[in-house]
Amino acid sequence: MQHEKKVMRTYHRELALSFVVYAVLLFGANWLGRPMADGVLRTAVLLSPVIGFGLMIWTIARHVRRIDEFMRQSLLETFAIAAAITAAVTFSYGFLETAGFPRLSMFAVWPLMGASWMLVCLGRWLLKR
Structure with missing residues (x-):
């Protein structure tokens, strides 16, 4: 510890x-x-x-x-899920831009990734309880 x-x-x-x-x-x-x-x-x-x-x-x-290996696996799983969520949201928004939604700066991706990571961490923490 x-x-x-x-x-x-x-x-x-x-x-x-x-x-x-x-x-x-x-x-x-x-x-x-x-x-x-x-x-x-x-x-x-x-x-x-x-x-x-x-x-x-x-x-x-x-x-x-x-x-350690357990923490590394947990961290990397969390990151992979957050990256997948970020990819899905940005990919979906690309289609919305084609439908007339405003274009977003690439600067929006990093905060989205951080928010996804926090949501996944929160979800994993709640599931452990």
């Missing part, structure tokens, strides 16, 4: 740090990049938040390697 708590503390600390990097880069990119003239430098500045996002991916991958 102590190992699991240590692993979770490390994960939360690393994820928080990577999120802070992402937020700082996002704020900086919007503040500096938006008024810049079009060009390679502006593109690089506006893409810089991806560095923080990459750190989040790296943190999650490290966490998956640290946890």
Whole structure:
């Protein structure tokens, strides 16, 4: 049990740090990049938040390697179901766009994925009770 708590503390600390990097880069990119003239430098500045996002991916991958097999299987099953829900919703909305619904930005996919992941976690937790 102590190992699991240590692993979770490390994960939360690393994820928080990577999120802070992402937020700082996002704020900086919007503040500096938006008024810049079009060009390679502006593109690089506006893409810089991806560095923080990459750190989040790296943190999650490290966490998956640290946890035991049961937790890894549970986490990956939850993620797979959430990914399938996200795929179904975005695919369905594609058809709705053809029917005249407004086009959505790709930025809508990540919050949808997060919401799907939380719903699956909640559903699995309720089923265990």
